[in-house]
Amino acid sequence: MDTIQINDKRFKVSITEDRILREVKRVADQINRDYEGQEPVFLAVLNGSFIFASDLLRAISLPCEISFVKLASYQGVSTTGKIRELIGLNVDITGRPVIVVEDIVDTGLTMAHLLETLRAQRPGSLEVCTLLMKPDKLEVALDVKYCCLQIPNDFIVGYGLDYDGKGRNTRDIYTLA
Numbered sequence: 001m002d003t004i005q006i007n008d009k010r011f012k013v014s015i016t017e018d019r020i021l022r023e024v025k026r027v028a029d030q031i032n033r034d035y036e037g038q039e040p041v042f043l044a045v046l047n048g049s050f051i052f053a054s055d056l057l058r059a060i061s062l063p064c065e066i067s068f069v070k071l072a073s074y075q076g077v078s079t080t081g082k083i084r085e086l087i088g089l090n091v092d093i094t095g096r097p098v099i100v101v102e103d104i105v106d107t108g109l110t111m112a113h114l115l116e117t118l119r120a121q122r123p124g125s126l127e128v129c130t131l132l133m134k135p136d137k138l139e140v141a142l143d144v145k146y147c148c149l150q151i152p153n154d155f156i157v158g159y160g161l162d163y164d165g166k167g168r169n170t171r172d173i174y175t176l177a
């Protein structure tokens, strides 16, 4: 399917499944090398990262744990700037190597807030692994160590990301047409 319709909006394919999986594997290999001898805790940020997290984790060969947290600041197609509370962190991350798994870093406000919350628990190390990043939209200084793909400032859906709750179940990534 080259284009999909979700509610009032039409989207066209911009990143194919092949390309996504290649980049996910590249980043997983990098993490496997960087964390050799360690047991990282992956914290996947729901809902958008659920497909990315499942592909990433299956390419990780280290002994590791994954936990799912929730923190959202997005509605429709524009950032509201509203930061919500972190919920669901049910592992003790004190002293442990933590990798936050996110679908997309846009302004970076969500991630900056999340990192601040997590740092208060004194993890041994704390890094970000994101599927996508819109570097031109970044509003805060953020060190993103692992990034699969950088994209322009367009609204995208698919491979876990939604538009008004829909479109998460596609294999490719689509951009607003």
Ligand code: 5GP
Residues within 6 Å of the ligand: 048, 073, 074, 079, 102, 103, 104, 105, 106, 107, 108, 109, 110, 111, 154, 155, 156, 157, 161, 162, 163
């Ligand atoms: P930030 O705080 O970095 O501006 O926003 C991050 C969150 O906004 C992401 O976790 C994601 O849920 C949402 N987001 C940002 N850009 C997009 C986009 O292009 N498409 C979708 N579906 N969500 C986005």
